[in-house]
Amino acid sequence: MERWFSRITMFWMLFLGEVQSQDWTKCSTGCTCDGNKMSVTCNGLKNVPNDIQKDAKELNLQFNSLSKLSPKAFHHLSKLTYLSLGENQLQALPAGVFDQLVELDELHLNQNKLKSLPRGIFDKLTKLTFLQLTENKLERLPNGVFDKLTQLGTLYLNDNQLRSVPDKAFDKLSKLETIFLTGNDWDCASCDILYLSQWIRGNGEKIKTSNAGYTDPDGVTCQGTMESVNKITKENTFQAGCPTTTQQMATSPASTTTTETMTVREKQTKPRMKIFQEELFSKASIFFCQVIFTQHVSLVVIHILAEIPLLHIVCVVRKP
Template sequence: MERWFSRITMFWMLFLGEVQSQDWTKCSTGCTCDGNKMSVTCNGLKNVPNDIQKDAKKLDLKYNSLSKLSPTAFHGMKELTYLGLEGNKLQALPAGVFDQLVELDRVQLGGNQLKFLPSGIFDKLTKLTYLTLSTNQLRSVPQGVFDSLSSLSTISLEANDWDCASCDILYLSQWIRVNSEKVKYYASGRYQPDPDGVTCQGTMESVNKITKENTFQAGCPTTTQQMATSPASTTTTETMTVREKQTKPRMKIFQEELFSKASIFFCQVIFTQHVSLVVIHILAEIPLLHIVCVVRKP
């Protein structure tokens, strides 16, 4: 009985080994497979093939024409350690697309058209050490999106559309300050720390310099326009967000409908030190980037 059981076991081992060999010889269309390195490299694709070897350790899909991913595109690939998606046309990532890639060590997502990241997109990637998100169209990232990346040592975030006028930027700003040694830029053949190189859209201001205290005077969210009147005087108050920083110095015209055309006043915004009012009296010294101008009828 034992001999019979041993023969059956040996037969299944040989059969499974043959299946694995056959799997690696039958490579997906447009792809090259290396069974020794357990790697798959694909070119000229518009979609991720559904017959890629599930035991692959390296999947190189860089510089294809992928515009979207199926939520199950990488399901079952639990041994994958490298995933290259750089240089495609991805505008979004489906929630959970990486959840089964628990062994993943490196992910390249740079050079796409990503406009946002789903919450929890990297939560299962606790072994990830390397992540590129540079050269996309990201304006912010979800609260806590990087918090599960306990093994991360390198991340690239530059050349995005970081919206520093939005309260949503505050998580990223703080995360970069705390993890400055991990935020790197590729130059001269290697990655080197450059946390200040992650800059706000339209300016050279570093994202890590944006804080609630020096940016959002009234706290988040900011109010873009606020009107206030009192019996003693007719007052127009307009609050401008940090977008005003993008052109400096800037001239702003304020007009209250009760004023005559000859009574229009100008308020010049100075960004180099503190905000003050020109022509009219100085209302108050306001923290940089949050501007309040009050115009009163003379």
């Protein structure tokens, strides 16, 4: 009985091995498969194949013509540790498209046409150590977009159109060793740049150039100038009126412009003497008018006095 059970077990193992082998020999159209490396590479595609091997660990979709993705394009590929979507024509990422890739270690999204990222797009990728977003058209990042990537070691954000990053954008990246930030439109005339400036000053050894990976914290420069972002403070620019980063986030939305901030500051710092003078004039003018009307001064006199602009305002307009 024991020998019979052993033979049955061996038979099933061989059968399952054969099924798996056959699975990898039937590669998706336009793709090549390597069953030993559990790797799939596809070229010349406009859509992600829906019959990619479920046990694949590597999927290379680089150099294709992908312009959009189905929200469930990778939901059956939960074993992937590597995914490259670089050098395609992606203009947007659907929310939840990466939610099932809980084992993913490396994600390439470089050289696409992404202008924005959905909120929480990377939240399920808690094992991710490498993320590349180079050469897209990103203009902004959602608040907390990297907060769940606590294992991330390398982040490429260079060559986009970023003007700033959200407050605390990198604070949860405790394992981060390398970040690329050059080639963006960093707006050093906005209070929103202050978080990035302070973060670079405190993490200079992590700032790399986009060429050979040399450390260069001064190489991240302001749009239109060669001034280093890390030199920008609220004291050494016209942003002297900027609130601290914490105050700014607590009292105003992230989209508050420098003009709005300065307007508030002007209202708050109006000279007290001017306020006092205005109040004194108002009280005096009211008293003057009351004296004129209670003493029954003739209307002729009032009209003569009214030729003086200020008296016209405070007397004729106020006349009962």
